[in-house]
Amino acid sequence: DTAVSQTPKYLVTQMGNDKSIKCEQNLGHDTMYWYKQDSKKFLKIMFSYNNKELIINETVPNRFSPKSPDKAHLNLHINSLELGDSAVYFCASSQIMNTEAFFGQGTRLTVV
Amino acid sequence: GESVGLHLPTLSVQEGDNSIINCAYSNSASDYFIWYKQESGKGPQFIIDIRSNMDKRQGQRVTVLLNKTVKHLSLQIAATQPGDSAVYFCAERSQGAGGTSYGKLTFGQGTILTVHP
Numbered sequence: 686d687t688a689v690s691q692t693p694k695y696l697v698t699q700m701g702n703d704k705s706i707k708c709e710q711n712l713g714h715d716t717m718y719w720y721k722q723d724s725k726k727f728l729k730i731m732f733s734y735n736n737k738e739l740i741i742n743e744t745v746p747n748r749f750s751p752k753s754p755d756k757a758h759l760n761l762h763i764n765s766l767e768l769g770d771s772a773v774y775f776c777a778s779s780q781i782m783n784t785e786a787f788f789g790q791g792t793r794l795t796v797v
Numbered sequence: 798g799e800s801v802g803l804h805l806p807t808l809s810v811q812e813g814d815n816s817i818i819n820c821a822y823s824n825s826a827s828d829y830f831i832w833y834k835q836e837s838g839k840g841p842q843f844i845i846d847i848r849s850n851m852d853k854r855q856g857q858r859v860t861v862l863l864n865k866t867v868k869h870l871s872l873q874i875a876a877t878q879p880g881d882s883a884v885y886f887c888a889e890r891s892q893g894a895g896g897t898s899y900g901k902l903t904f905g906q907g908t909i910l911t912v913h914p
Contacts, residue, residue, distance in 0.1 A: 689840075718902075726805055726884055728841070728904040741901050775840050779902075785831050786902055788840030
């Protein structure tokens with residue numbers, strides 16, 4: 686069983702389009718995250734949700750809107766995609782206390 | 798050898814050697830640290846963690862050392878194998894506002910480890 690799964694794995698789309706990436710975790714964790722990894726492999730947190738509530742919202746353009754329908758899911762919707770949005774996006778989850786985060790396989794987004 | 802600058806630091810070792818990967822963290826208030834391994838095309842995978850009340854923790858073939866005085870973390874891999882080739886990240890978790898546990902996980906730059914057979 687995949688602990689943290691995100692879909693799609695690859696996403697190629699044109700500038701200006703709107704797209705969504707889905708994430709699900711079956712670990713029973715309370716907290717979920719979205720991270721962005723750029724071409725230099727730098728990983729930066731974008732959002733964190735705890736029990737469906739937004740906890741961390743880094744300085745991310747408001748074209749990015751996370752949605753958590755329940756604590757096992759955290760989806761990422763991106764409006765008006767730009768070339769600079771091209772990156773690998775990782776979903777992750779952890780327990781509320783200080784424990785490690787488990788990462789999904791990533792979604793490679795390419796905006797053309 | 799190692800290189801820094803616009804590219805990720807790299808470490809090349811021979812199979813069977815011991816590897817040491819270093820990381821400097823920034824927040825003296827961070828109380829929890831993790832090492833992750835990321836193989837090509839995959840998400841980061843947990844290796845080992847350490848809390849700030851410890852200075853050393855050992856796992857299977859891996860040891861993490863924490864020096865809070867100089868805000869330095871290291872990962873030692875014993876008898877490095879070709880399967881250890883990956884990008885290694887250190888991450889620190891700082892407390893959230895009001896000392897909550899909602900603190901975010903901040904990743905370091907990453908080091909590319911290449912193990913030659």
